[in-house]
Amino acid sequence: MDKANFVDYIRIFCRSGKGGAGSMHFAHTKYNAMAGPDGGDGGRGGHIILRGNTQLWTLLHLRYYKHVHAEDGENGSGSNCTGRSGKDIIIEVPLGTIAKDAETGEVEAEILEHGQEYIWLPGGIGGRGNTFFKSPTNQTPEHAQPGEMGREGYKYLELKVLADVGLVGFPNAGKSTLLSSISAARPKIANYAFTTLTPQLGIVPYRGDQSFCMADLPGIIEGAAEGKGLGHRFLRHIERNSVLLFMIPADSENHKKEFDILHHELEKYNPELLHKRMIIAVSKSDMLDDELKEEISKELPENIPHMFISSVTNTGIVELKDSLWEALNTKVEAE
Incomplete structure (x- = not known):
């Protein structure tokens, strides 16, 4: 998806409809000039509603x-x-969208399912007409309620990409190459840092008619949790991934240090990310012999499974897909 077409953050001003005023009216019939109150209630103001849509991948349409x-x-x-209710406004958003109040930063809604609706700003309630206030002791009430004001304010819509697998790694770790080799996605690939400036999604076919979604996320650099590089613009997307696939290139100067930096940046941003399932893939491994693979294996954490892959020669790709599928379909035991 082109950078210009991927929008994951929007600030908008919203105002729901004001409720209609109740009517103060008295009936006058042919045979009874004082037939009593017959003022109807005012209509409800229009709501502003968020609705999930699986056909949307970005907030571009709201730009x-x-x-x-x-x-x-x-x-x-x-x-x-009774007065007619105001027309509701429905804002279609991609799954993974979070709605926030601009002043307080409070999360007001999360849209995670197709068709899910949330009344973001309710419309004002219509006022009661004078008929409502008729009682045995007050047969001719001469008052009605005004309509309730709608709600208004600046709001944020923030998209966190929903994907089964998120690719985590430094720039030029081979994430885009992997995604392009196992899915129909065509991210930009070049030999310089930050080729990927926006999340790229690809559907990875698996055995039979099964599949899972993989996201190529912009590369981490040291200090990303403090906003360096692309910082929080990409780190928040990792929160929605079920499995994290750490990509470490075979030609890295220090494989353990590279993994530790990636791991540390995730921990600083959100410690809960460390509870996700993790797999390490050593990319560009077609340049390694068995002896080098064994040395690299000793550097990597023992508690996280790792494998050697090459997106160019397809080495280890089938085994990687098997491992990802198993991780996605194995229940996490409660701690």
Whole structure:
């Protein structure tokens, strides 16, 4: 997905509809000029609703949608007629979208399923007409309620990519090459840092008709948790991945140090990320002999499975897909 077409952060001003005023009206019939109150209630103001849509992968369609105003409810009228409710506004968002209040930063909603709806800003309630206030002791109430005001304020929509597997590694670790070799995704590949500037998603076919989703995330650098490099712009996407695949190139000067830096940056950003399933893939391993593979294996953590792969020669790719599939479909035991 081209950088210009991937938008994962939007600030918009929202205002739900005002409720319609209740009617203060008295009935006048042919044979009874004082038939009593018959003022109807006001209509509800329009809601602003978020709805999940699996066909969307970005917030691009909302880029120039800076002000969202729902319709006001209509006023009530005589003959106990209730005013029409204001039309709701439905904002379609990709799965993984988080809605926040711009002032407090409070998370107000998370959209994780297709068709899931959340009333983000409820419309104002319509006012009661004077019929509602009729009682045995007050047969001719001469008041009705005004409609309730709608809600308004600046809001944030933030997308965290939903993928089964997230590729984690330094720039030029071979993440984009792997994704392009095992899926139909075509991320930009070049021999310089930060080739990938936005998350790239690919559907990886597995045995039979099965598949899983893999995300190529922009590379980490040391200090990413403090905002260096692409910083938080990409780290938040890792939170939605079920399995983390650490990519460490075979030609790295220090494989253990590279993994430790990646691991440490995730821990500083969000310690809960360390509870996810992890697999280490040593990429570009077609240049290694058995002796070098054994030396590298000794450097890597014993408690995290690792394997040697080459996206160019397809070495170890089938075994990698098997390991990822097993990790995705094995229940995590409660600690």
